[in-house]
Amino acid sequence: MKSNELREEFLLFFKSKQHTIVPSAPMVIKNDPTLMFTNAGMNQFKDIFLGNKPAEYKRVADSQKCLRVSGKHNDLEEVGLDTYHHTMFEMLGNWSFGDYFKKEAIEWAWEFLTKRLGIGEERLYATIFEGNADENVPRDDEAYSYWEKCFSNPKGKILEGSKKDNFWEMGETGPCGPCSEIHVDLRSEKERSEIPGEKLVNKGHPQVIEIWNLVFIQYNRKANGSLELLPSHHVDTGMGFERLCMVVQGKKSNYDTDVFQPVISEIAAISGKPYGDNEKTDIAHRVIADHLRTIAFSIADGQLPSNNRAGYVIRRILRRAVRYGYTTMGITEPFIYRLVPVLVQTMGGHYPELLSQKEIITKVIFEEEQSFLKTLGKGLRMIEKKIEELRETGETIFSGKVAFELYDTYGFPVDLTQLILRENGLSLNNEEFTEELNIQKARSRSDAAKISGDWIVLRESEATVFTGYDKTEDDIQIVRYRMVNVKGRNLYHLVFDRTPFYAESGGQTGDKGYIESDNEKIEITDTVKENNLIIHITTNQPSDATAPFRAVIDEKARQLTARNHTATHLMHYALRSILGTHVEQKGSLVSPEKLRFDFSHFNRVTPEEINQVEQMVNNIIMSNITRVVHEDVPVDEAKKMGAMALFGEKYGDRVRVIRFGSSVELCGGTHVDSTGTIGLFKIISEGAVAAGVRRIEAVTSENALRFVNEKLISLNEISGMIKSAGNIVAGVARLVEENKSLQQTIEKMQEAAALAKRKELTEKAEKINGLTIYSGVLEDVTPDMLKNIAHQLRQTHEETAIVIGGSFEGKASLLVAFTDNFVADKSVNATDIIKSVSSLINGGGGGQPFLATAGGKKPEGLYDAVKKAVDEVKSKL
C-alpha cells in the first residue's frame, strides 16, 4: 500500500467509528510560551483536555505534523543514526473527549492493525503501566484485561512498563496519563525463534519498535510536580505514520519507504553517492532527507530561519543538514533547495501549503545554505590558523573558548571542530567548551519567563469573554491568577471572567491600562494570550482578588493601534494589487506608534511602487469606507468570502472576517469604524528581512503628520542655511558641486606642496657608497603626504633610503622606506628601524621591510628620531 493511501485508510477507518476527520494543526506554535513546536497530536487539543475550551466533536481523528527537536521530546541526536526517529514526522491519532475510553481505544487499534492492515498478531506486543506508588497511580489492570481479549494467546504478549515508557506527558506540566503502547517485531522468523520479541521491546532494537501509543488522559501535571485528577477522561492516541508505512510496506527502515525514497534518490543523483553503499554516507542521506522536511514544513507554516527561538532551531537544523552534505558527501555548493520539488511531489497532495509556498521555501533554503557555506569556510580558515599557532607552541589541546566562539558566533558546529582536530592529531578542551556553553544556557534560561506557581483558581469559569470590540472599560471579576518570574522579577498573571483588554496576537500588541476596585488601582502593563486564556500582566498582586473591579484600557493607545491595524490591511491589499498576488503576509507588528509588515516579494519595492501603494491606501482612507465585520465564521467559509488566510488557523476555529471595501481578511484585531479616521498613511522604510521577504514600516494619523512635519522642518532649516528659499534641490546641488571643486583645488595644492617638500629633500640628499639617503623633518605634512613623497622617491633604480618625519596639527609621523634592491642587498628592515626609534616621538608603528611608518604625540622628537634612524641605516653600509 502506498503511503498516501495508508494515511487515507487510517482516517476512513476512524470515520467508520463515528470520528470527525480534522486537518493537522500548524507545526509551529504561536500562542504558547511553554511549547515552540507541536510535538504530539494532542497539543492542539490541550485546552479541551484541561477544560478551558469545549470540544466541538467528541470523537476526532487526524494526521498531525509533529516536530521533536527541543524541550521534553527531543530526538535530534538520534535522527539519521537510527532508521525510525525523525525530527518531523506525522502522527496519526484518534481522540475521545470525555467519550469512549480504554476498551474502545484498545479494540479499535487492534482491529485496525490486524484486520484492516493484516499485520500478523505474532509480531505484535502490547505494554501497560505497572503503576507507581509515589505518584499514587495504580497498575493499569483495566487496559490489561482488554489486551488479554485481543491476543489469541496473550502469554508473553502483554508487558508491564515503568513511568519512563508507560506514562505519557506532553511537557513539564499539562495533561498526562498512563499509556499502553503497541510494539511490532519486524525480524525474520528465524531471528524471532532464537530470541523472543518480548525480550527486545523497549530495548532500542531497530527492528522491534513502538508504533502506536494509546494514552489515557486522566491527570494534569501541576507546576509543583504533583498530579491532579481531571474532571473527565480522554483518549489520545498517536501512531508514527512513517513507521506504519515501514511495517505495511515490509521494509526494515522508515527511509526505505515511498515517503523518503524519492528524495533520497535525488540526493544520490546530486551527490553521486548512492544510498545503501556505505554507512557514513547513508547517515548523511537520512539526515538530509529528514531535515529537508522539517525546514520546508516550518517555512510553509510561516516560521523562517532566524536568530532566535523557533527560527533559530530551524536554522540549526538546516545547518546540520548542510554540514552532513559538506563533510560526509563533499558537497560545497547549496543543494538542499534542489530537493524541494521532489518533496512537494511526494507530500504536497495531503499538505497543500507545501505546494502553494514552494517558491519561497526554495528561495529561503537556498539563501540560508549559501550564507552558511560561507560561514563554514570562514570557520575552517579560523581553525586552520589556530591549529598553526598551536603547532608553533608544540601544544596539542585546542582552546574550548575558541571552539565556543566558533560555535556561537559563526554557527560552526563543535563536532566538526572536534573532527578536524582529530584529523590533525589534536584534541579539544571539552571542559572549557562545556563551561562556556553552560554559561550561555544559564543566560538564556534567565531570559525566559518561568512559571513559578500554579493557577490559584478563585472561581470556575468558561473562557474569558472579550468585550473590547465595543468597549474600552468593563466591570470584571478576577477568576484566577498566578505568580511568574521573569529575569528575576516577580509578575502576576490575572485572568478575568470578561475583559475589554485585547491580548497580543495577530501582530497587534496587547492593551495596557488599569483595573480598579474600591480600595486599589492596579496597573496592567501588557495583555497576552496563552492558548485560550487572556492573561493580564501586572507587577502588583491584588490585595483582595475577589473584589469586583472596573477594567479600563488606555483608550488613546488603542485608537492609534486600531488605525495602524486597519492601515495594515489596506496596505496588504494595495501591495497585492500593485506588486501581484504572490505577496503574502509573513509577519506583522501593529503598535500604537507604527506598523511593520513582512511579506513575500523577491525584489526591492521601488520608490515608484512605494508611492503607488501610499496613494492607493490614502485614497481608500479618503473614501472613508465603513468597516464590515462577520463574526464567528467557519474557516472554510471565510476563505470562500475571499479572505486572505493567515497562518495558525486550525480545525474548529471559527474566525472573524474584517472587510473594508475590497480588503477582506481573517482577523481578530481591533479596527477603526471607517477608514477616514486613519487620516494619513505614510511609508517610512522598506528593506529586506530574509531571502524573498521584504519589510515595510509605516505610520498613520498623528504619527504620520509628525513624520511629515519633521521632514518639512528640516527642509525649511536647510533652505534657510543655503539661502535658496525658492528651490532647495537646486541650492543643495550647487553646494555639492562647489564642494567637489573645492576638494579638487585642495588636492592640487597639496600635490604642489608635496612637490616643494620633495624638492627640499632632494636638495639635502646624501650619497654614500652608492646609496642615496633622503632625510629630514617636514612641517605641515600629513601621514598621507609622507607616503606620497616616499612613493615618488622610491620610483628609481638606484639604491635609495628615505627617512622622513612630518608634523601636522601637533601630531608626529615618521616614515622609513627603501628601494627593494637595497633591502635585498643589505638585508635592512624598515620595520625594525621604525620600532627602535618610534619611542622618541612617543608613539609606535610597523609595516614591511621596504616601508614602515609610525605615528606619535611628540613632534619635538622628530629630529632625534630621524637622526637615529639615519644612523642605523648608515651603520648597515
Ligand code: ATP
Ligand atoms: P520512541 O520511544 O520510539 O521514541 P515515544 O515513546 O517517544 O517513541 P510517543 O511519544 O508515544 O513515542 O509517540 C507516539 C508515536 O509516535 C510512537 O509510537 C511512534 O510511532 C511515533 N514517534 C515518536 N517519536 C517519533 C520520531 N521521532 N519519529 C518518528 N516517529 C515517532
Ligand code: MG
Ligand atoms: Mg521518544
